[in-house]
Structures are given as C-alpha cells and as structure tokens.
Amino acid sequence: MVLVAAIESLSATLYPVSGDIAAADRATLLAMIHGIPLPAKLIIVAGWLIAPFAGVWLCLRIGDWPIGGWLVTAIFLVAAIVGQVNVPHPLWMVLCAVILPLLGGWLAQRVHRKPYPGEPLLG
Structure with a gap:
C-alpha cells in the first residue's frame, strides 16, 4: 500500500491537479479526475x-506460501x-483496478523461486 501511495504521489507531483480534491463534491x-493528463493516469x-x-513477490520470498501471495x-x-467506489474514475481505469492487481499477483507467483539454502532473502 505504501508503494501505491508513493507512485500516486509521484503522479501528483509530476502532474499537479488544480483545486482542492479533499473539499470537492x-x-x-469527477471533473478533476477527467481533467488529469493521460500520462498521470x-x-x-x-x-x-x-x-x-x-x-506478492516479497510475501513468497519470505514465506514461500502461495496462498499468502493470493x-x-x-x-x-x-x-x-x-x-x-469512493473516487469516480474513467471506465478504463476501473477495469485496470480489477485486472492489474490480479495480473501483478499472478506474475509474481510465476517469477518467484524458492531461495537456495544459505541465500539471503533479499540479497
């Protein structure tokens, strides 16, 4: 979740939004979000x-438990x-919000390999 916040913060820094999002109805x-440039989205x-x-990769690297990854x-x-649900987005972003976390988890499961004995977890 921290990584998502950092990436969204990067987007907000590179492409600032005019107006106060917190106070907006x-x-x-919705108008502000539709006005955000495509690269920011x-x-x-x-x-x-x-x-x-x-x-998921970190979870599997530490615990090697596929259910934990899911x-x-x-x-x-x-x-x-x-x-x-809380913040209205364009339809393509709604679809990406459902598909991409599943794809990211699946890809991490595919590229994960169990560490060799004596190999550092994150080395």
Whole structure:
C-alpha cells in the first residue's frame, strides 16, 4: 500500500491537479479526475500492477506460501475496488483496478523461486 501511495504521489507531483480534491463534491471530483493528463493516469495505473507484484513477490520470498501471495493480491484488489467506489474514475481505469492487481499477483507467483539454502532473502 505504501508503494501505491508513493507512485500516486509521484503522479501528483509530476502532474499537479488544480483545486482542492479533499473539499470537492463528487461532480467536481469527477471533473478533476477527467481533467488529469493521460500520462498521470498511466502512472497511477502502473502502480496498481507494480505494488501487488512487489508485495506478492516479497510475501513468497519470505514465506514461500502461495496462498499468502493470493491473500496479498486480494488485499490490493479490495483496496483498488474501494478506491473506485469512493473516487469516480474513467471506465478504463476501473477495469485496470480489477485486472492489474490480479495480473501483478499472478506474475509474481510465476517469477518467484524458492531461495537456495544459505541465500539471503533479499540479497
């Protein structure tokens, strides 16, 4: 979740939004989000893939328990869906919020390998 926040913060830094998002009503918020440039939206969407990938990979690297990896994926998926419910997004971003955490978790499961005996976990 920290990685998602960092990536979204990077997007907000590179492409600042005019107006106060926290004080905006739903219609104003929707207009602000639709006014965000496409590269900023792509950075946010990339975070929805990168963060679950990193979280699942780390979970598997430490615990080597595939169900734990899917639990991490589920946490990211629920957070993404809650974010879509609370903050209106374009339809393509809503679809990405569902698909990309699942894809990130699946990719991490595919690239994970069990560490060799004596190999550092993160080395």
